Amino acid sequence: MKFGYTILYVPDVAASLVFFEKAFGLSRRFLAETGDYGELDTGSTTLAFASQELALSHHPAGYVFASASERPLGVEIALVTGDVEAAHATALAAGATELAPPKGMPWGQIVSYIRCPDGTLVELCTPVGG
Numbered sequence: 214m215k216f217g218y219t220i221l222y223v224p225d226v227a228a229s230l231v232f233f234e235k236a237f238g239l240s241r242r243f244l245a246e247t248g249d250y251g252e253l254d255t256g257s258t259t260l261a262f263a264s265q266e267l268a269l270s271h272h273p274a275g276y277v278f279a280s281a282s283e284r285p286l287g288v289e290i291a292l293v294t295g296d297v298e299a300a301h302a303t304a305l306a307a308g309a310t311e312l313a314p315p316k317g318m319p320w321g322q323i324v325s326y327i328r329c330p331d332g333t334l335v336e337l338c339t340p341v342g343g
Contacts, residue, residue, distance in 0.1 A: 216258055217258065217259065218252075218258060218259035218260070218261050219258070219259075219260055219261065219290065220261045220262065220263050221260070221261070221262050221263070221279070221290075221331070221333055222262075222263055222264070222265050222267075222268040222276060222278055222279075223262050223263070223264070223265065223278075223279075223280060223331040223332075223333075224264075224265055224278075224280050224331060225264075225331070226244065226245075226248055226249060226250060226251045226262045226263065226264055227244060227248055227251065228330070228331070229251075229262045229329070229330075229331045229333075230244060230251045230253065230262060232307060232308060232309075232329055232330055232331070233253055233260075233329075234253075235303075235307040235308075236303060236304040236307035236308070236309055236329070237292055237300065237303075237304065237335075238303075239253045239254065239255060239260075240253065240254040241253060241254070242254040242259070248264070249263060249264035249266065249267045250262070250263045250264070250267060260290065265278055265280075278332065279331065279332030279333055279334070280331050280332040281332070282332060285312070285328055285332070285334035286332070286334065288334065289326075289334040289335060289336050290333060290334070290335050290336070291335075291336040291337075291338055292335060292336070292337055292338070293338055293339070293340050294337060294338070294339065295339060295340075297315045297323040297324065297325050297337045297338060297339055298315045298323075298325075300325075300337045301314065301315050301325045301327065301337055304327045304335070304337070305327065308329075308330050309327040309328060309329055309330070309335070310327060310328045311325075311326075311327055312326040312327060312328055312334070313325055313326040315337075320341070321339075321341075321342065322338050322339050322340075322341055323338065323339045324336055324337065324338040324339075325337045325338075
């Protein structure tokens with residue numbers, strides 16, 4: 214067993230891909246012709262986006278979508294970078310909302326938290342232990 218991918222259910226897949234490209238410098242791997250599914254090139258574990266309509270077709274009882282929640286959901290995407298301050302500023306310039314500015318943690322990491330326009334909670338952090 215290995216962790217393969219995370220799918221974020223968003224109102225507009227293409228808009229989320231564009232935001233992640235601008236805010237975090239990630240590259241688009243794939244966008245379905247239907248526009249309801251897309252992936253970013255993030256290494257061995259895929260970060261994907263699917264439309265809320267597609268999500269409901271799999272589970273018609275519904276979801277709590279991050280975009281519809283006033284507060285962030287209890288799950289985050291962590292992106293590791295050597296320069297949290299610069300990444301944080303770039304994300305804000307691309308349209309993210311600041312939840313917590315960059316801060317040094319007792320174990321040596323620098324972390325910050327932003328919320329994407331689609332409601333996704335993102336932690337920007339330096340590598341653990343360095």
